[in-house]
Amino acid sequence: MKNWRIEAIILAVGMIVLGIFVKSGITSFAERDRSVNVKGLAEEEVPADKVTWPLVYKSLGNDLNALYDEIKRSNQTIVQFLKEKGIAETEISVNAPEIIDLKAERYSNQENVPYRYNVTSVITVTSNKVDLIRDLVTEQGELLKRGIAVTGGDYRYNIQYEYTGLNTIKPKMIEEATKNAREAAEKFAKDSDSKLGKIRHAYQGQFSITDRDANTPYIKKVRVVTTIDYSLED
Structure with missing residues (x-):
């Protein structure tokens, strides 16, 4: 066997x-x-470096030719005002007027319409002289003395502030976000009795630029979040 x-x-x-x-x-x-996934945030407040300011006024009348002459004079007055205040001609755009024939409106009460034509005229200033424009916005009442009432309240013609220097601060913000992510990863590694290893994957989030708040649209908040995977070692 x-x-x-x-x-x-x-x-x-x-x-x-x-x-x-x-x-x-x-x-x-x-x-x-073994790895840890962390996010790093970087935020910075910056002043706007570009502004778009629409000056809007209305004209009413029954004679289009007379309205045309009135609008032409008003445009010249506004442009002259802006130049006197330090705005260059290249920063000023005169838009074509928007004409509404009130008697041609389907739902209008034609018997109670004193004027047939309602004309909206817009002159737009686009400039990097943000502080100067902000001062002029408070001084636009001076145009009343020259016979022009600049109107507001139309959401289509709100003043807009922008920040165009993102590429200048982007490297510094990415560095800060990465540093904050590493600090979070090191804390996690310490709490888990591990050592932080190399970066396995890194994802740069999109930059966002928003108003700091509703009252200071000329101050922008720039924000970016990076996501990083670190390996963990014993």
Whole structure:
């Protein structure tokens, strides 16, 4: 009868060795898979460096030719006012007037309409002289003395402030966001009795530029969030 004792011993030893290798492989794989995902935020407040200011006024009348002459004079007056205050001609755009024939309106009460034509005229200033424009907005009442009432309240013609220097501050903000992400990762590694390893993946989020608040649209808040995966080591 064949003696199976030696074969059994060899098989047992082989199973033990195999188990060691399998355990070692699983442990190594698990260690390679250990990581932490963190986000880093960077924010900065910057002054707007571009402004678009629409000056809007209305004209009413029944004679289009007379209205045309009136609008032409008013446009010249506004342009002259702006130039006197330091705005260059290249920064001023005179838009075509928007004419509404009130008697042609489908739902208007024609019997109670004193004027047939309602004309909206817009002169737009686009400039990087943000502080100067802000001062002029408070002084636009001076145009009343020259016979022009600048109107407001139309959402289509709100003054707009922009920040165009993003490329200038982008590298610094990415560096700050990355630093903040690393600090968060180091804290996590310390709390989990691990060491922080190399960056496995990094994702730069989109930059956003918003008004700091509703009362100061000429001050912008720039924001970016980066997402980084770090490996963890024992």
